[in-house]
Amino acid sequence: MSVALDRDRHPIRAEGNLVTATAASDAPSSRGHRLRVAGAVKRYGQVTALRDVGLDIAAGRFLVLLGPSGSGKSTLARLLAGVEKLTDGTIRLGDALVADGRSHLPPERRDLAMVFQDYALWPHLTAAGNVGYALRRRRLPTAEARRRTHAALERVGLGAHADRYPHELSGGEQQRVALARAVVAEPGLLLFDEPLSNLDADLRERLRVEIATLTRECGATAVYITHDQSEAFALADEIAVLDRGRLVQLATPETVYRRPATPFVARFTGLAGELPGSLATARDEIATVRVAGRTVTGRLAGDARPDEAVSLLVRPAATHLLPARPGDGDTAGDGLPGTVLDLAYRGRGYDHVIVTPAGTLTSVFDQHPHARGTAVTVSLDPDGCFVFPVRPEPAGLVSVPDLRSPPPGASSSPLRIPA
Numbered sequence: 498m499s500v501a502l503d504r505d506r507h508p509i510r511a512e513g514n515l516v517t518a519t520a521a522s523d524a525p526s527s528r529g530h531r532l533r534v535a536g537a538v539k540r541y542g543q544v545t546a547l548r549d550v551g552l553d554i555a556a557g558r559f560l561v562l563l564g565p566s567g568s569g570k571s572t573l574a575r576l577l578a579g580v581e582k583l584t585d586g587t588i589r590l591g592d593a594l595v596a597d598g599r600s601h602l603p604p605e606r607r608d609l610a611m612v613f614q615d616y617a618l619w620p621h622l623t624a625a626g627n628v629g630y631a632l633r634r635r636r637l638p639t640a641e642a643r644r645r646t647h648a649a650l651e652r653v654g655l656g657a658h659a660d661r662y663p664h665e666l667s668g669g670e671q672q673r674v675a676l677a678r679a680v681v682a683e684p685g686l687l688l689f690d691e692p693l694s695n696l697d698a699d700l701r702e703r704l705r706v707e708i709a710t711l712t713r714e715c716g717a718t719a720v721y722i723t724h725d726q727s728e729a730f731a732l733a734d735e736i737a738v739l740d741r742g743r744l745v746q747l748a749t750p751e752t753v754y755r756r757p758a759t760p761f762v763a764r765f766t767g768l769a770g771e772l773p774g775s776l777a778t779a780r781d782e783i784a785t786v787r788v789a790g791r792t793v794t795g796r797l798a799g800d801a802r803p804d805e806a807v808s809l810l811v812r813p814a815a816t817h818l819l820p821a822r823p824g825d826g827d828t829a830g831d832g833l834p835g836t837v838l839d840l841a842y843r844g845r846g847y848d849h850v851i852v853t854p855a856g857t858l859t860s861v862f863d864q865h866p867h868a869r870g871t872a873v874t875v876s877l878d879p880d881g882c883f884v885f886p887v888r889p890e891p892a893g894l895v896s897v898p899d900l901r902s903p904p905p906g907a908s909s910s911p912l913r914i915p916a
């Protein structure tokens with residue numbers, strides 16, 4: 498993560514940026530807030546980090562912001578949290594307008610809490626002290642605050658560690674304390690900024706499940722930042738994919754996987770490979786493509802014309818490995834002929850790297866191993882093959898000082914999930 502909320506974050510020095518649950522009304526939210534962002538622009542001097550971002554997320558939904566480093570995820574989260582000011586556009590939480598180009602509600606009045614990659618616990622407070630700190634604005638009777646604090650710690654499995662200081666806890670335990678601190682005051686919006694990045698794989702998986710269940714239990718709307726597509730698919734009700742400061746797709750995980758809006762989205766969410774070809778036929782959404790002398794079927798994902806150069810983007814799940822068939826050396830038969838370059842054991846079976854005349858395909862799964870050098874056929878499931886016309890990519894957006902006009906077809910209206 499290149500940018501955290503506070504680059505030299507230390508809870509003692511950064512109280513303004515340590516966003517903890519505190520409602521504007523100081524009353525707990527009974528449920529999450531609807532989140533609406535419209536025409537959001539954020540510029541840092543000459544750098545435009547976010548351009549014309551719009552989204553509309555129903556209360557209680559779990560939104561994942563997915564994108565590579567520098568795509569603007571943290572910037573958007575900081576704008577939602579209120580620790581950065583919008584250059585243009587609006588942000589609404591529930592019915593409240595919390596930011597526009599002129600007005601700006603501070604973080605402590607937005608009814609939200611945030612969980613960071615590096616926990617951001619107060620080092621001089623115990624686990625109970627850190628969690629209880631989030632309740633300070635509620636002015637609850639001491640006994641009630643203590644009861645809630647301990648219930649939250651119990652809920653994350655740390656009831657017995659309430660009196661330990663952060664340095665006496667493991668990374669995973671510290672993150673659980675941060676999670677308890679985030680939910681204890683029942684905020685309407687929970688923001689997670691790559692909270693699992695510092696943890697090892699096994700712990701990451703367990704905490705991911707805890708985050709998902711705890712967030713849904715408390716009914717908050719959640720916005721979760723990650724550059725890890727498997728984390729995004731596992732957690733999200735909806736995924737917002739950011740590419741160089743633009744929101745390029747907002748959809749359910751299933752739709753992002755089955756109908757990626759752009760080649761970038763397809764690449765970022767996992768491909769076995771990209772094969773160059775030319776469009777043979779297109780009807781409705783089904784296209785046939787000439788690839789290395791074969792004809793392959795896929796889903797037309799752009800507005801390509803017959804004979805136009807296209808790219809066939811292939812999901813790993815769309816590949817099936819078959820033994821080489823007679824005739825595979827010439828242009829007859831279904832699928833692509835190939836040779837096994839490499840294979841890796843994956844527990845349930847083997848991932849193969851296959852060299853075909855059109856290009857290389859990786860992550861071609863089969864339960865059985867096919868030895869290096871073996872001739873094979875790769876059959877392709879049209880549902881997992883996307884046909885995009887080969888067009889020049891828009892120039893880098895973030896580092897370009899002048900505002901460019903949006904690409905054809907781009908809309909400034911908020912992206913919505915169809916019911």
Ligand SMILES: Nc1ncnc2c1ncn2[C@@H]1O[C@H](COP(=O)(O)OP(=O)(O)OP(=O)(O)O)[C@@H](O)[C@H]1O
Pocket residue numbers: 498499500541544545546564565566567568569570571572573724895
């Ligand atoms: N305070 C700042 N001043 C100038 N440029 C900034 C500032 N904060 C962010 N940027 C730029 O804005 C762009 C988006 O940054 P941002 O941190 O939001 O990306 P990100 O997707 O969260 O990346 P990462 O996953 O690495 O954290 C980057 O080009 C970054 O250099």
